Amino acid sequence: MDVSNTYQHLLHKQKQQLIFNSIADAVLIETADRHIEFVNQSFCSLFKLSISPEELIGKSSTNSGFASSFLFKNPSKFIYRVEEIIEEAQPVSQERVVLYDGTTYLRDYFPLIINDAITGHLWLYKPFTFVHVAKANNPHLLTIFEKVLETISVPIAIFDAEKRYLFVNKITLPNADKRKLLIGKTLLEYCNFYNLPTNIALQEAECFNQAVDQQTAVRFEEERTAKNGKSTWWQHILYPISTNEDLNTYVVKYSIDITATKQSTQVLQQTIEGYTHILNSLSEVVVVADNQLRVDFLNKVWEDFGNNAEYENLFGLIGIKNYEFYKQAFAVLGNTAANAKGRLQLAQKNGSKKWFQYHITDGIKSTTNDKGIVAILNDITNEVHLEENLLEVVKREKELNDLKSAFVNMVSHELRTPLAVISSGAEIIQMMLEVGKPASDITPFTSQIITEVERMTAFMNDLLMVSKIEAGKIDFHAEQTDLLSFINSIATNAYQPWKDGRQLSVTTKGKATAIAVDTKMLRHVLQNLIDNAFKYSTNKPAPILRVRYSNTYATISVIDNGIGIHQEDIVKLFASFSRGRNVANIAGTGMGLVVVKYFVQQHGGSITIKSKLDAGSIFSVKLPY
Amino acid sequence: MSKPITVLIIEDEANLLQNISSILGLYGFNVLQASSGEQGIALANKLPNIIVCDVMMEGLNGFDVITQIRANTATQHIPFIFLTAWADVNEKEKGLALGAQAYLTKPFVAKDLVKVINEFAK
Numbered sequence: 001m002d003v004s005n006t007y008q009h010l011l012h013k014q015k016q017q018l019i020f021n022s023i024a025d026a027v028l029i030e031t032a033d034r035h036i037e038f039v040n041q042s043f044c045s046l047f048k049l050s051i052s053p054e055e056l057i058g059k060s061s062t063n064s065g066f067a068s069s070f071l072f073k074n075p076s077k078f079i080y081r082v083e084e085i086i087e088e089a090q091p092v093s094q095e096r097v098v099l100y101d102g103t104t105y106l107r108d109y110f111p112l113i114i115n116d117a118i119t120g121h122l123w124l125y126k127p128f129t130f131v132h133v134a135k136a137n138n139p140h141l142l143t144i145f146e147k148v149l150e151t152i153s154v155p156i157a158i159f160d161a162e163k164r165y166l167f168v169n170k171i172t173l174p175n176a177d178k179r180k181l182l183i184g185k186t187l188l189e190y191c192n193f194y195n196l197p198t199n200i201a202l203q204e205a206e207c208f209n210q211a212v213d214q215q216t217a218v219r220f221e222e223e224r225t226a227k228n229g230k231s232t233w234w235q236h237i238l239y240p241i242s243t244n245e246d247l248n249t250y251v252v253k254y255s256i257d258i259t260a261t262k263q264s265t266q267v268l269q270q271t272i273e274g275y276t277h278i279l280n281s282l283s284e285v286v287v288v289a290d291n292q293l294r295v296d297f298l299n300k301v302w303e304d305f306g307n308n309a310e311y312e313n314l315f316g317l318i319g320i321k322n323y324e325f326y327k328q329a330f331a332v333l334g335n336t337a338a339n340a341k342g343r344l345q346l347a348q349k350n351g352s353k354k355w356f357q358y359h360i361t362d363g364i365k366s367t368t369n370d371k372g373i374v375a376i377l378n379d380i381t382n383e384v385h386l387e388e389n390l391l392e393v394v395k396r397e398k399e400l401n402d403l404k405s406a407f408v409n410m411v412s413h414e415l416r417t418p419l420a421v422i423s424s425g426a427e428i429i430q431m432m433l434e435v436g437k438p439a440s441d442i443t444p445f446t447s448q449i450i451t452e453v454e455r456m457t458a459f460m461n462d463l464l465m466v467s468k469i470e471a472g473k474i475d476f477h478a479e480q481t482d483l484l485s486f487i488n489s490i491a492t493n494a495y496q497p498w499k500d501g502r503q504l505s506v507t508t509k510g511k512a513t514a515i516a517v518d519t520k521m522l523r524h525v526l527q528n529l530i531d532n533a534f535k536y537s538t539n540k541p542a543p544i545l546r547v548r549y550s551n552t553y554a555t556i557s558v559i560d561n562g563i564g565i566h567q568e569d570i571v572k573l574f575a576s577f578s579r580g581r582n583v584a585n586i587a588g589t590g591m592g593l594v595v596v597k598y599f600v601q602q603h604g605g606s607i608t609i610k611s612k613l614d615a616g617s618i619f620s621v622k623l624p625y
Numbered sequence: 626m627s628k629p630i631t632v633l634i635i636e637d638e639a640n641l642l643q644n645i646s647s648i649l650g651l652y653g654f655n656v657l658q659a660s661s662g663e664q665g666i667a668l669a670n671k672l673p674n675i676i677v678c679d680v681m682m683e684g685l686n687g688f689d690v691i692t693q694i695r696a697n698t699a700t701q702h703i704p705f706i707f708l709t710a711w712a713d714v715n716e717k718e719k720g721l722a723l724g725a726q727a728y729l730t731k732p733f734v735a736k737d738l739v740k741v742i743n744e745f746a747k
Contacts, residue, residue: 409711414710421641424644427734427735
């Protein structure tokens with residue numbers, strides 16, 4: 001019987017303990033003489049007691065109270081008030097006690113009275129919160145909260161830790177029945193129930209987990225398309241809430257209509273894209289850099305030019321050698337110059353070099369409001385090359401001019417000398433006639449005049465030929481020719497016989513081979529050489545023309561027994577007209593051989609001279625087949 | 626009758642040397658003929674009353690000749706006339722700067738040459 005009673009008692013105690021331990025409020029039950037009969041875990045936590053509730057049972061709570069009184073803002077007042085309550089033996093409700101750290105608790109006290117006798121004391125300590133206070137004063141508190149939440153004109157919902165809706169306001173879901181149905185469900189369950197798309201529900205669930213795990217607000221965006229096709233953008237914020245009193249976690253979700261922001265962002269984005277497109281379609285390189293010349297923007301043109309764009313700052317981009325650019329860029333940044341211009345040369349990826357003209361102006365970095373620069377680079381490689389070419393042309397023009405005036409002087413000199421002979425000869429004839437000299441005295445001077453006129457004419461012809469060559473009016477037209485019959489026709493025409501009765505003899509050696517020649521040019525060459533051979537071998541055996549055929553070329557040699565040419569003069573004879581500023585030094589007939597040499601070269605051939613003074617000369621023209 | 630004026634003619638163009646000599650002979654001058662600069666300098670030692678000299682010649686040219694004539698105390702006083710086909714102004718200035726009394730260009734008129742010789746001959 002006793003055993004049974006004891007068992008029943010223990011069972012009762014355990015039940016009691018279980019119930020009290022599940023209460024968040026701190027509970028203390030004392031015997032009439034203030035020994036601890038029961039205490040729950042919340043009480044131990046509140047009063048920072050380091051032993052378990054079971055160990056406290058039977059202990060004097062006066063001692064424990066003293067030991068814990070330091071926790072209170074005014075320990076002596078706390079102890080005094082506890083004793084006062086015990087003495088008064090009247091219930092106490094909602095009495096504030098303040099801990100040293102400022103947190104406030106509400107104290108309830110109930111004397112445990114059986115048969116008018118105090119058998120114990122019940123103490124309750126609860127956190128002083130709006131909910132506790134309001135709940136105590138107004139059992140309809142939650143309804144009030146709901147109404148408060150309804151007054152806020154943004155969608156609001158509250159979830160438990162399992163993502164189940166605890167509350168959702170009218171703005172979120174205007175239909176009351178649906179609202180009712182939503183409560184207690186997750187959004188995913190709700191969507192499945194109504195066969196709605198679940199993508200947002202899944203995204204929300206992910207953000208929900210993140211918010212709870214990291215104990216931080218998590219945002220996500222949703223685009224909603226209404227039946228009329230109009231889009232709205234919403235930003236949802238999931239805010240985790242947990243308190244010491246309530247170990248459960250709740251999540252509050254509120255949503256903001258960001259359609260306007262989104263639209264203007266889109267417009268801005270489109271504008272930026274538009275401007276970027278424009279900047280990329282320019283022919284100039286546009287680069288925007290901050291005050292440390294870090295590149296904020298670089299249009300595509302840069303890469304189109306074959307430049308390397310993998311640099312963060314202008315120093316890498318443009319190369320440190322172009323220090324003048326940086327000097328000017330910093331001048332613009334430092335306000336010592338409003339803008340700056342210059343040229344720079346850049347090595348391309350492929351190793352080639354390009355010239356750019358740059359223009360630097362100041363710019364503002366929008367994000368930080370710091371000063372920056374805008375540099376525009378223009379590819380002027382072609383212009384620079386043109387300039388260089390132009391300079392080269394000017395230089396060559398000057399050389400040509402110098403050559404021309406030297407040429408004019410030479411021509412003037414070459415004409416004035418025979419003219420002087422002619423005019424002085426004429427004056428002599430006149431004087432002789434005046435004094436009645438016989439015709440035999442006069443004849444040498446008349447023939448002298450005729451010779452000089454011939455000399456001038458020949459010179460003029462040479463001059464004309466040179467000018468034609470210079471003007472490019474002489475084209476090379478080769479045709480297959482039988483060399484021997486061509487030479488024979490020239491010979492019979494003018495040199496068999498020559499003016500003085502001598503006969504040019506023509507000899508051949510080797511197997512005759514057809515050869516492509518420009519007959520006009522070759523005729524000029526041969527006539528010039530044969531004329532000279534006769535002219536400079538007066539009263540000597542007649543010149544010989546020898547044709548020799550070899551494997552790859554034919555050689556035509558004009559051999560005379562004349563006066564010969566001084567070794568030093570042979571070089572001068574070949575001094576090319578266009579080569580020499582010293583053209584004035586090519587005395588007399590040098591012009592003729594210049595033309596001869598040019599014509600031979602047109603055939604891909606060459607001309608050589610062998611000569612011995614007072615023995616004769618051999619002019620050999622070598623023509624390839 | 627005063628002693629006739631002796632003119633040294635230096636000219637490498639044979640026909641012209643002959644013609645100038647004939648003309649000056651017909652005008653009653655004594656003529657010394659030189660067909661090169663080197664020969665002219667040698668004949669200058671005969672102290673002609675005046676020298677008429679071409680500019681462009683093989684070997685020593687006219688400017689070389691006057692430089693040597695002027696450098697020689699025996700000949701430096703002899704009046705010197707250039708007669709040249711070299712009509713460039715710069716060349717004329719150069720010739721006069723080297724100490725020539727006159728710079729005549731070819732072709733020339735006999736009377737002008739005679740007039741200049743008579744003017745400068747000593």
